[in-house]
Structures are given as C-alpha cells and as structure tokens.
Amino acid sequence: MITRHDSYEGYKTNSEISDPPCVIFLKEDRNYSKSKACANWHDDLELQLCSKGSGYIIINGEKYAFKSGDIAVINSDFIHYTGSDEAISFYSVIIDSAFCRAADIDCSSIRFDMFPNDGLISEITDDILKIYYSDHTVCKKAKLQMSVLKLLITLRERHTVSQNTEFKLGMGFEQVKAAVEFIRANYNQRLTLDMIAKNALTDKYRLSHCFKAFTGLTIFQYINDYRCEVAKSLIRNGLMINEAAAQCGFNNASFFTRTFKRYTGKFPSDYKKNS
C-alpha cells in the first residue's frame, strides 16, 4: 500500500518490548503480478534484507535488482516499493528516528549508500533479526539497542554519501506524493485522472508517467488497490459486502467482486466476520 507513514508510533504497538529502537516485518512471497502494492515513504530509516527469491526495489523512481542475501538501505522520505515477477521474501527493519537522533545520528539529514554491500552490515542485520525474534531474556531491549547503534555507527562511518545537504529527488516526486494523498483523502468519491493531476499541480500525462516510475503502479491500479484494502478492513469489521463496496467508491457490485479478487487474491466473502 503506497502511503506516507507519519510516525513510528503506529508500528511500535506490535512489539514485545516498550519503545523498541526498531520494528521488523517479514514480507513473504510478494508477487507484483498479484498487485500487492506497498510503495511508501517515511521519516524513519529502513533496511530491507532479501531472504528468499528475487525481484526488484523501486526507490524514487529508479529500479534496482534485489535478490536473496542483498541488503538495501532506504533513506528517510524516499518512496520505495519492493516487488517481484516471481516470488520474493524480505525482512523490513524500520529504525526509530527518535532513537537515531538521541544517538546524534540524525538520519533525516544524512544519506547513506543504498546498497552498501558490506559484510559487517550483513552480520549486524543478522544479529538484529536474531535478537528481535529469538531473544526473550531480560536484556533483550538493551541488546537490540546495542546492535541498532552498531548498525548506525557502521553506516555513518563507512557509507555516508551526503550530509546536511538537500538531497536531489527525481523530478515528479512531490507530484506523486500529492496524488497519493489526494487519492487517500477522496477514495470514496468518483476520481478522474484530470482531477488528481490538477490537484497535484501537473498534467495527467506527466503524472501518469511519474506515478508508474515511482511506485511501479498505474494510478488506477493504485486507486483500486487502496479501495480494496479499505473494503477488506470494513468487511472484517462486520460491514455487509455491498455496503463496503459503496463506501469505497465502487458503484457496481460485480465489478467490485472481480477487482477485489484480482487485487487481494480472495473473494470479499472470505473476509466476512466469523466466516
């Protein structure tokens, strides 16, 4: 789901320990042909470690190969999207920007190598995963903090590419962000390309091109994908399927069912409460 994550706060609730220095998600068998879109951007530094299969990462509109064993560093506020035409599994390690600042390593003003290719980084990332998933001792949090600090120090000392300078983002970055925010605020209404482009202060041809480049999705793929995600959560919370479809801007029930199946891989009824 393409989105701006405003704060680390939302993630933290899933964690075993209070105020963890990082949170980790395992994303499995992501297959772009099934449109499991996830382009997003956020203030917090992110590392992705590919554990199985191969695919690609799109970062600020540039596409890079991404395969088992690779580590990608995603800098603060870079739009990124990881997908595969086959199948891919990867760990996503998101580091609390407040924790970084408290260590005097402010990741929002520093840019690191996106593909450091450094054995030490791999080693530390492995340690972080092990502690996060398998350590249940009294020192779990202290050990996780220690390993995250080691990672930050290694990145800062060996892999800083620019600091305190306004990083030049590709053309169209701001327009794509504006379009995403407009869609998320108005997904339940009728949306046209002209309307979205106008709001993003650009024209529809240019926006279509940038949107695809930055996110790997067409605008309408994104709209459908976002509407289906919202519908899924409404159905899970007990809403009737027809009502959910209408609330998400689908006027036609059979179109909704087809679209939902295509984007989520299941039928709306599969998400019905107690079903």
Add this chain to the structure above:
Amino acid sequence: MITRHDSYEGYKTNSEISDPPCVIFLKEDRNYSKSKACANWHDDLELQLCSKGSGYIIINGEKYAFKSGDIAVINSDFIHYTGSDEAISFYSVIIDSAFCRAADIDCSSIRFDMFPNDGLISEITDDILKIYYSDHTVCKKAKLQMSVLKLLITLRERHTVSQNTEFKLGMGFEQVKAAVEFIRANYNQRLTLDMIAKNALTDKYRLSHCFKAFTGLTIFQYINDYRCEVAKSLIRNGLMINEAAAQCGFNNASFFTRTFKRYTGKFPSDYKKNS
C-alpha cells in the same frame, strides 16, 4: 563532600555531548589525611576504577581495600566514600539512571556485585574512558551509548546479586542521611551533636558511631569540611574572607583560617578573585 545527588541533571552540564549516557570524573591524589571528604549517595549507578596508588572504599559502612586496577560497582543509593592514607587516583563513572531504564535495566531495583573482578568489565570500562576523553568523531555519542549498554548487559547477566527485593542496608543508614541533610540545611548556624542527633531521631553516641562508619569522618570533621567548601565558593565569587567565614558559621577568623588550611590545603586568600 558527603551529599545526596538528587539528579543526574547537574552532572550533565559538564559534558561535551548533550544527554550523555554517563559522565566521568577523574579524582586525583585523594588523601584522607587532608580530609578531602567525598562520601555521597545517588540514584545513578556508579563505577570506580582505581588508576594509581591504593586506598579504600567505604560502602554503607563497610570498608574495602581499593588499589590500582580494581573496579568497584556502587549500587543505587549506597553511601560511599573513597580515600587513602597515602595517595590514590580513580575514575568515577556515573551512569544516567534514565538511560538504564530506557534499556529496561532499572538499576534502582537491581543490586550488582560490588567487586565483579571480571576481565570483560575492565575491558568495557577502558573503552568507555577512551571514548569519553579521546573520541571527537561524529559517532562519539553513539559509541558511548553502545559501550555503556554493553557494560549494563554484562553486569545484568553475570553480576546480579538481587533484584526487585528491598536491599537490606546497614543499621544507621537513614540516620546518617538525615544528619547530613540537617547539617547542609543549617551549616550557617551554631550546631551541636545533640541537636543533630535529635533531628535524626537517634542519640549522639549512636549517631557518632554510624556517621564515622558510613562516611569515614566524624560529624565535626564533616561540618568543618562542608563549611570550608561553601566558603571557598563564596570567596571565589568575590566575597570578603571575613564575610565568607561569618556566613558559613565561623565566629572566629583565625579558627576559620586554620580550619580552612587544614581541610582544603590552601589559605582562604588563595581563592580570592583575581589573586
């Protein structure tokens, strides 16, 4: 100077970095025969590393030998005093209790071995000193945090003697604390042993005994020492010597000068502004 340090805040102002996880003081050539009293207690965990000479540490009224290379761990709120009949130099590493809590290692409810005698602890303490005094890189703070975490983890995993239990302090501990606080609040008035003992809810014989056991000083040594410390700072700030003496409870100028010389090793006039 025997005192309760209420908070870590006061220490931190001396540090090169903001909100350091620890602060360090080097105390050199402390010689008890010159009455450089320093018994104190505080919430923050403290480590002392003897770097030169030999002497002793009194912790909660128990006296232990302390010589070059030794490391002592002083638990939260233990009254401690380090001195020597010859000469001694030691580093005092005070660890921020808020930093410990943020790592889920709450030192105020855990008691560690006072003399761990562990090569790893020595190694980490050396690292902490090196970073604190000699590292001026952008990663100084992150590295200091990392080493302090390593120290806490090692203490927690290898040297915890009790946890979450009310630690039994020696008899008289509360009375000594009360006496110290009473003296510090009333140093500028005439003080008698009866008055101090009454305020500390004990009798003068018992208080004298405990005070000496916990701090290594008689009560009158402590009163004189404290008054001289205050006078020193008043003189430094421009007050006339006679005025400073009077403000600190000395009625007799020549007694003041003799006492001052004995306790600080210098004459009051040596501290006169611009002298």
